[in-house]
Amino acid sequence: MPQVTLTVNGKQHTVEVENRTLLVELLREKLGLTGTHVGCDTSQCGACVVHVDGVSAKSCTMLALQADGTSVLTIEGLAAADGALHPMQEMFREHHALQCGFCTPGMVMSAIDLVNSHPQGLTEKQIREGLEGNLCRCTGYHNIVKAIAAAWPLMHGRAAAAE
Amino acid sequence: MPFEGIGASVRRKEDARFLSGRGNYTDDINRPGQLHAFIRRSDRPHARINSIDTTAAAKAPGVVAVYTGADMAADNVGGLPCGWQIHNKDGSPMAEPPHPVIAVGKVRHVGDPVAVVIADTKQAAKDAAELIVIDYQDLPAAASLRDAVASGAALVHDDVPGNICYDWHIGDKAMIDAAFAGAAKVVKLDLTNNRLIPNAMEPRAAVGEFDGHSGDYTLYTTSQNPHVIRLLMGAFVLHIPENKLRVVAPDVGGGFGSKIYHYAEEAIVTWAAGKLRRPVKWTAERNESFMSDAHGRDHDSTAEMALDANGNFLALRISTLANMGGYLSTFAPCIPTYLYATLLAGVYKTPLIYCEVKAVFTNTVPVDAYRGAGRPEATFLLERLVDACAHDTGMDRVAIRRQNFIAADAFPYQTPVALQYDSGNYQATLDGCLKAADYAGFEGRRAAAAARGKLRGIGVSTYIEACGIAPSAVVGSLGARAGLYEVANIKVHPTGSVTVYTGTHSHGQGHETTLAQLVCEQLGVPIEQVDVVHGDTAKIPFGMGTYGSRSLAVGGTAMVKAMDKIIAKGKKIAAHLMEASVDDIEFKDNKFTVAGTDKVKSLTDISLAAYVPHNYPIDELEPGLDETAFYDPKNFTFPGGCHIAEVEIDRDTGIVEVVNFVAVDDVGRVINPMIVEGQVQGGVAQGIGQALLEHAVYDSSGQLLSGSMMDYTMPRADDLPNITVATETTLCTHNPLGVKGCGEVGAIGSPPAIINALVDALKAYGVRHIEMPATPQKLWSIIQGGAPRMAAE
Structure with a gap:
């Protein structure tokens, strides 16, 4: 079987995979990182979103082999070494942006990329459109949108999101 | 410490792990x-199984076993049971055909299990499943309600004539027909x-596991009610006694x-784990969720309201066809009867109501409760009909509602359809919602939208629901094969921290926080010192799980009762330690005091004495501070409220934007406002989904x-x-917390608010009703002057 070498949450792993093994299967089944979830089979729900080389990616839609040589960040690697939560995690908690928690890891990882990629500001409309690839069945998104808007200034070190 | 009791928007304890x-x-x-x-699931809607050849699959790499329905039958595995029996108009019981775990003889819907492959890896099992050769003889299908009740329709079950599961009714038809005959309108x-x-x-x-030494089975499963699964699967399907079967819903x-x-898969993995002496895991792919999770709703109805010349509702007459799918799911029969027809009074004083319901088998996935379960169907029908009454009589939509409301001072109110509402104030929720939605200013916004080329409409829905399910004796008399009480075990540990074991189950509702707040309120223990444990039959005495917004009204009340016992016992211990009479001991804010003195003992002093009983009334009192209560509710609870939707339709595309949505609900006492708001928002999102977007579509085959x-x-x-969510509270009168329930109100009140708004937006086009989902295509067709196409396009 082919081998993949990749860095996950700062730690390097070399793993044997089948050609058809998906990145999410590598993470969940080979590395035991079960925080990344699988919610669909058509690349629609976004529960599996991780960062690959700093950019959000649906890990159900990427072969493990395609991740060879990359650096992957999952929800487990987001908090600081001392356990302090990332500002996006904090704002999700503060604004009750999660209920059952199943979509949450992918939602948080997508949201961080969304904020990172909009340094000039992020409107509510941009947030809602930016979440197009992530489904939540519990919250109605209302509080997720609020949490992301609240995380923007914290992540960019500024007072408030530009409207 | 910060206030963490009833009414505090405490941030959730469970979030840290989920985040x-x-x-x-x-x-x-x-x-x-x-x-x-x-x-391996059926790709046929309806077919006889002539043969199943598993030879090649069994020889495939990594395969350990391949089983079919015949293998389960040979092991005396029972069928999946139905938990509710409805009786026909003539008193005979409903048709209750067998529901084999794996299909035997015939498949009845796309997704029906035909065989299971068990292998070292999921991929190996999936690959091998493709090698199973099934010889089907296709049969004509009854794909929809109308198809299934047509004369000469294909029979889903050979021994169920006309595909009728039951033909049930409530109300006095002759009296109501007479009222209609004499009505002005x-x-x-x-x-x-x-x-x-x-x-x-x-x-x-689901993951099944068997310990060959002890004979113990464990099932880990995605369940809202692990004890119910243990009862049904243990007693009816696999014949495993409760003491040998642990069910965990993590x-x-x-x-x-x-x-x-x-569900079938729970029985399959548990049974196979026993046969193979190895754990067996199954996880649905999403396509399997679509074709094997119970679907929701699916009613066809005719509704008629008789009115007097002044717009007063005189009588309501309804005939409904309700889809059961190919088999009876666990609680399917009660949804279109006792959770639907009994809600048809709504918030109105309509004196006479008759409803007949035919439940129909079709070649589709079984249908059962989905958020709201029967109550959204009742509310949609009633609130659309009330708007149609306003339309046909020329009355104002709000005025006709207000005129027919049950008065705020009329509670307890006995409806003509069995239920007795304990409390409510429909005028207050309506007024609050009209104000928050700036209903009075709407026509200005309509005109402004028109200037932008948009069709703007506003819709009102005033609704009630029944939750806090349910008094056991009542539901037993209506056909339930289970009791619907709840159980709480509360352990005050020696050093004063608390663990709550609840028979309810949290799958997003935030019980680990809300239930801890109840302990904080009653025992004065900070919530970080309170753990809530749910979802494990090995840890929790018993419980019926979470659905029908019952966790606080029923489960929370069980907790209150258990904590009452803790306090009562604590007072006896305190009386002994402080050498006072029990009658003089008071408990408040975590402290036992002797009335009129400065003597005080904390709950921790008492719990320590209870577990280290050196100085203890040992002749009168057992050691320990650990109490359990079972609580069977006295009645349903009746949340209600008003939802107002404001929509804009693009004339060129038919695309709808929901520009404003306000929900003002009466959910009884609110424990955690943040969580209530989130529950309502989520429910409304599902209701808007039903109204505008979602539709399970079967083709005619x-x-x-x-x-x-x-x-x-x-x-x-x-x-x-x-x-926008707000609450307007009247307290439930029959539980000590005064709580009603908030899990379903959003999905119940919102669909008719949306459709009423769309009909309002399109009133210039002569539209009186629009079927859900109101897709851009339907709306565009109306705008173009064509008739909207039927729902099952």
Whole structure:
């Protein structure tokens, strides 16, 4: 079987995979990182979103082999070494942006990329459109949108999101 | 400490683990030596199985076993039981055909299990499943309600004539027909409640395990009610006594009703684990969720209201066809009867109501409770009919509601359809919602929208629901085969921390926080010192789980009763320690005091004495501070309220934007306002999904066309507005917390508010009703002057 070498949450792993093994299967089944979830089979729900080389990616839609040589960040690697939560995690908690928690890891990882990629500001409309690839069945998104808007200034070190 | 009791928007205790990837969902569980199951499902809506050849699959790499329905039958495995029996108009019991775990002889819907492959890996099992050769003889299908009741329709079950599961009614038909005959005005509406697919984000999963030494089985499963699964699967399917069967429902990623039921896969993995002496795991792919999770709604109804010359409702007459699907799911028969027809009084004093319901088998996935369960169907019908009454009589939509409301001083109010409402104030929720939605200023906004080329409309829905399910004796007399009480065990540990073991189950509702707040309120223990444990039959005395917004009203009350016992026992211990009479001991804010003195003992002093009983009234009192209470509710609870939707339709495309949505609900006492708001917002999102986007579509042959998230429109962030939520409280009068329930109100009140708004926006086009989902195509067709196409296009 082919081998993949990749860095996950700062730690390097070399793993044997089948050609058809998906990145999410590598993470969940080979590395035991079960925080990344699988919610669909058509690349629609976004529960599996991780960062690959700093950019959000649906890990159900990427072969493990395609991740060879990359650096992957999952929800487990987001908090600081001392356990302090990332500002996006904090704002999700503060604004009750999660209920059952199943979509949450992918939602948080997508949201961080969304904020990172909009340094000039992020409107509510941009947030809602930016979440197009992530489904939540519990919250109605209302509080997720609020949490992301609240995380923007914290992540960019500024007072408030530009409207 | 900060206030953490009843009424505080405490941030959730469970969030830290969910936010850091440390949730423990069923698919995250892997047991040593575990095998993987993959189920070969029917791709035929209706067919006889001539033969199943598993030879090649059994020889495939990694395969350990291949089983069919015949193998289960040879092991005396029972069918999946139905938990509710309805009786026909003539008193005879409903048709209750067998529901084999794996199909035997015939398949009855796309997705029906035909065989299971068990292998070293999921991929090996899936590959091998393709090698199973099934010789089907296709049969004509009854794919829809109308097809199934047509004369000469194909029979889903050979021994169920006309595909009628039951033909039930409530009310005095002769009296109501007479009222209609004498009415000044009769308003009639035919309407469909569209079939939905719940789609909790976590697909169902199950892991079965068997300990060959002890003979103990364990099932980890995505369930809203592990004790119910243990009861049904143990007693009826696999014949395993309760003491040998542990069911664990760990973190569960949303349910919305779809994870109440005992499903085939739970029995398959548990049975196979016993046969193979190795753990067996199954996780649904999303396409399997679409074709094996119980669907929701799916009614066709004719509704008629008789009115006097002044617009007073005189009588309501309803005839409904309700889809059961190919088999009876666990609670399917009660949804279109006792959770639907009994709600048809709504918030109105309509004196006479008659409803007849025919439940119909079709070649589709079984249909059962989905968020709201029967009550959204009743509310949609009633609130559309009331708007039609306003339309046909020329009365104002709000005025006709107000005029027919049950008065705020009329409680307790006995409806003509069995239920007795304990409390409510429908005028208050209506007034609050009209104000918050600036209803008075709407016509200005309509004109402004028109200037932009948009068709703007506003819709009102005033609703009631019944939850806090349910008094056991009442539901027993109506056909329930279970009691619906709840159980709480509360342990005050020696050093004063508390563990709550509840028979309810949290799959997003935030019980680990809300229930801890109850302990904080009553015992004065900070919530970080309170743990809430749920979802494990090995830890919790018993319980009926979470659905029908019952966890606080029933489960919370059980907790209150258990804490009352803790306090009563604590007073006796305190009286001994402080050498006072028990009657003089008071308990407040975590402290036992002797009235009129400065003597005080904390709850921790008392719990320590209870577990280290050196100075203790040992002759009168057992050591320990650990109490259990079972609570059977006295009545349902009756949340109600008003939802107002404001929409804009693009003339050129028919695309709808929900520009404002306000919900003012009476959910009884609010424990955690933040969580209540989130529950209502989530429910409203599902209601808007039903009204505008979602539809489970079968073609005429019984193939599921909306079988993936690429075909079935799940609401996304940019489909939804911000949702304004407020509460207007009357207390439930029959539970000590005064709570009613908030889990379903959003999904119940919102669909008619949306459709009423769309009909209002299109009133210039002569529209009186629009079927759900109101897709851009339907609306565009209306705008173009054509008739809207039928729902099952």
